Amino acid sequence: MPPLKNLEQEFPIIDAEFRQFCSSHGIFSVEDFLVNDLYSLAAFAEGEAISDKLKQGIAQVLSIIDRQHQPWLNGLELLEDAQMKKRFLPTGCQWVDSLLQGGLREGHLVELAGPSSSGKTQLCLRAAAHIADRKLGTIMFLDTGNSFSPERVSSFLDPSTTSSSLPKEAQERRCRRVMSSILCRSVFDIFELQDVLNRLSITLGRKGKDEATRLRLLVIDSISSLITPILGGRDSHGRSLMVSAGYALKRLADESNLCVLVTNHMVGGEGGLPKPALGESWKSIPHVRLLLSREHGSHISTVSVLRHTSMAPGGAAKFAIDGGQPIAVSPD
Template identity: 60%
Template sequence: MPPLQSLQRDFPSIDANFLQFCASHRIFSVEDFLVHDLQRLVAFAECQDMSKDLKKGIAEVLSIIDSQHQPLSNGMELLGDTRREKILFSTGCEGIDLLLQGGLRGGQLTELVGPSPSGKTQVCLQAASHIAHKYMGTVMFLDTSNSFSPKRVAYLVSRLLSPSVKEVKERTIKRVMSNIFCYSVFDIFMLLDVLHQLEFKLRSQVQIKNEDTNLHLLVVDSFSSLITAVLGGKGSHGHSLMVSAGFLLKKLADEHNLAVLVTNHMVGGEGGISKPALGESWKTVPHVRLLLSHDHGSNFCNISILKHTCMVRYLHNLSWLWI
């Protein structure tokens, strides 16, 4: 859920006076609002000169919170959703596509976990270039650590093309590159703001054109680098932001049948054994979790499945040569 200030543009009741009132009670985000004593907040609002407007703002925030919760579904509805046809997007990485029985699944959030360097960004760039070329769809790449390399993407695209006239090859590379949009995101609040803007844009496109959007893949590299900055301490604020961002990513994937790919790093665990960052509360969020490791001696990349919600029986791991 977003910071309150980002709601000001779309909701008239959340104006400068309301934001100032909330700030005086140390409320800066929807998460702060949730953990605050609302009865006390309303009582304080009634003591103000603009009590009617302030209570209207409080009601507006509560309605926004309610809209974020998905309606309850019965068993038949859930079964129907699992049977609904989902697009499979080949990543261009043979090992990953084989392990996932075709590639990244539309409507799902897939997480790549691994130490640095294990090939997480390489997989993201490979998937972005392959999907933009093969499916002629749009890719949105949210870069949190300057990992996006246009030269690398252009090289990966050129490898997908058969030998052809130089002008034709350059024109194809230009078309594919123009379908990949990269945005620099440096904190969790900026990420939430970008995702909410994207949600509004996609929803508007569907309502106006009455058809699916052309966005096929959304990449966040690295998701964990944004979250670790707000985790820690005794409060639950950081975990609330993390779960809210995860929920929004899954919501975008489900409503618009696009694949979401995020990366996560490793941290030290008990007995010096490495484990995925972000803790127990995060590991239930992704539909699929893949663990990557890189054998630098042989240049082989190893991949194993940590979690998969759709595959009852599957290959546990694979290796392939990284070029």
């Protein structure tokens, strides 16, 4: 949940004066309200010269907390939501989209795990280019390690419409249109990510429903580079931050009807076998977990399903990206 300071723009009552009162009682975020005695806090507010304003601020924060609670839905409502509101975003790789029964699904948090040089960033950039090129909406790319490459994005444009027969001016306009639909921002730690997600949630809640410009895909490359530094040792605080960030991503995907695609690196597991990083606390958070691998010296990548909400794990497909263009190889 967001720091109180991040809420002032949308809720002016949560101003510096209100936050100073809260901080004097050890409250700095919405989450802190959940672990404090609100009756005692209200009693303290009564003794202040601006008691009415403080009580209004407390009521406002409580209403924000109440909005975080998901309503109960019956099976029919869930089915209608899945069929009517959540559509698929094609990645531009034929066999990957076929494996995922259409592509990346809106409302889902999708994890793409794999070792270095397996093609994780390439697949993210390919999906961003394809979605932008089809005018399906806007893409936001949160770059944690200088992995975003505009040159690689432009190289992924469909060759059938970038041939020499297309006027150079038209090619340039198309490239500018695609690139202007992809927003990139560097994020270097988990706290900056939380701040970005809080602001993004507020911004998306205010915007209209313009389908051509609505945010469709949020890419975080990579989520593990943000979380790994806060893990380790016996202190559970790092794991709590990780779980909080994971559920914030899921909530953003569901409430804003977009797909969140995150990449994760591999670490040594039992018997020396590699496994996705971030441990047991993370593995149950994403709706979909995909494993990407590539044999040494090969340009063929294999993507397999580790976890999916609507299909059994174990399915796999192969694809190649050669010279910037995806080449369908065959499903496994």
